Every structure is written in C-alpha cells, then in structure tokens.
Amino acid sequence: MQHWYHLFPKNTGLSLFAWIAFCLLPFYFILRSSSLIDIVVGVIMIVIFFATYRLAFIKKGWTVYVSVGIEIFISVGVTLYFGYVYFALFLAFFIGNIQNKAGFISLYIIHLVTTLTAVSFGFFIQEEMFYNQWPFIVICVIGVILLPFTMYNRNKREKLENQLEDANQKIAQLIVLEERERIARDLHDTLGQKLSLMGLKSELAGKLVDAKPESAKKEMADIHQTARTALKEVRELVAGMKGTKLKDELIRVRQLLGVAQITCEIEDNINHSEVPLLIENVLSMCLKEAVTNVVKHSEATECKIVVKQTPDKWMIRIIDNGIGIQDKVHTFKGNGILGMKERLGFVNGNLSFDETNKSKTILSIHVPRVIQQTEQEGSN
8 A cells, every 4th residue: 555645656667747637537527517506515425435535545454444445435426427537546556555365356347337337327327427528438447457556566466576576585595594504614625634644644643653663754745745734725715715616626535635644536427518607616515525534434445436427417436445334324414415415406416325235335326417418409
C-alpha cells in the first residue's frame, strides 16, 4: 500500500495532470445540475469519496474494505445521478494495491459488477449524457477490468524484486564468509603441512647434531628450503589469491615427498588446458591436502600419484604403502578430509578410499566433466 499522503496512485502510466483532471471533472458534472440541492449533495459525495479514499491508504484490516465499500456506493451514486463514471478508475487502482489475494479478488468482482450494472442503467437514466461520452465510458470500463490486475502484478513484482535484493545481500554476506573460510583452509593447507614438516625435520636434526653432523646439516637445509617454499606460497596467496595450477602443484608435492624421503612416482595423463580454473584449483588443493596426510600420518616410503581424465570425469588417485587411515575411513574427521569433501562438493566431486586393499592406502578423487559435456552438446 502507498503512504497516506499519496492521493494519486503511483506508477500507473498516467501523468499527475490526468489525475488532477479526474478530480476536477466530477465538480463539472455536478455544477451542470440545475438544482441547488443536487449540487450540495454532489459536492458532499465528492468530499466524502476523497476523504474515504485517502483514509483507505492508512487503514488496515477490515476498515479498508469498509472504506472501499463506501467508495463503491458513492461511485455508483454519482454515475447514476450525475453521469460521472470515472470514480471507478480511482477504485480500480486502489483495489490493485491490495496484496491480500482473497480480498483483492472479492473487491475486484464486486467493483466490476457494480460498475457494469451502474453503466448499463446509466444509459437509460442519463441517456443523452452517456451517449455523448460513450468512448470514454468504454475506456473507463476497460480500465476497471484490466488495471487492478496490472497494479496487483506490478506491486507483486516489486515485492519480489525487493525480496530478491535482500536475498542477494544475504548471498553476498555468505560469499564473504565462505571466502574467509576458504582463505583459512588455504592458509592451513599451505602453512600447516610445511610447519609440520619443519617441526619433524628440526626434531630429527636435534637428535642427529651430535651423532651425525652431516645428516643434521642436510635436515637443516631441508628445513630452510621448506621455509622458503612456504613463504613463497603465502605471498602468492595473500597477494593475488590466485587459483593453484594442478601442474605446478604436482611439482610442489614431488618436492615435498622428496624432502620427506618418500619415493614419488607421478603419472599425469590429462590435458590441463581443458580443466576449468575452479576445478583445477579444487583438485590442486585436494592433492596438496592428501599428500600432506601421506607425509604426516602414513609412515610411507613410497607414494604414487595418478592424474587422468575420462570422457565423463577427472580423477586423481594417491597410493602409498604406509599404515594410512584405511581402518578409520568411516570415523575419520581430521587431517583435512572434511575440507577436501567441502571443496569437492562445490564441483559435484567426491572422495573415496579403497577398503579392499589392506597393504596400501588408496585415495581417489573424482570430479565430473559436466561443463565440457554441455559445451560439446551445444556445439553439436
């Protein structure tokens, strides 16, 4: 509904001057009456109509329907007695502003029936006056039929647009929150594995410093290299928040496994140019987290990474010969498994463990190639 000071409906397609004309026209029709009593009665009816019309905007509940009922009664009266039918347009626009569907339909039907009835009788009671303005009466009747639905749908659309705007604001807030969580996960994946490795290496170097100084120096060199790598990745993350290239991540995990003295074998059988940036970033982060788990928890000496694609999916398989976590697949909550599942959920991917092989831990990551399939179908 509009505010109380809006006498004229907004966004109706008619200018303010047209509505002023509709307000002045009833006085012209009434002043044509020869009887003073008719003029006084007509002026009173006009004043009551506009007063009730204004109050209808600030009233709520059943009082609105009472106000519209009074206005319909006055509209029928001036139509039959003075030949002025254009109050029906005011009512049509007002009824279109009623958002309650049942109330809107009820008032629309009542208003339409009373207007058509009044106009039909008007052609007999005010024959000459009605025939002189019959084109405008036809336009008025068409307005009574169509305008309430136009206003009702327009107001409903504006309400939905406002709701959509609110929803977009909430989505924007959720995106900011999700981005913060993503950055937190990326920092964990970037720094967590490096700091853990540096901790293990420094502890080992402390034990070897007296017994095997040369080995201790090698461990310290590995710590230094790992620290430089971590610093570089953090700078890249903070500076650009750029997606991680899968080919670059394969090089980094090879270096990480080498520093951890785990033999690494990599089979890369995909066309990296065909992988969308988002999916490539998700696969890279999941690969990094999986290799971190191998280094920190598997006690493995060998690790094989297979990256391949099929017509319907991309797949990464990480195989190690350590103790792994295969006995805790259903209950395991740590080590970034949940983070990997969350990332894969964004691209409809999934993560699984091969529980049939007890001598090795086999982690498989699958992401469907929906985008490519859609593009191929479109090109065909």
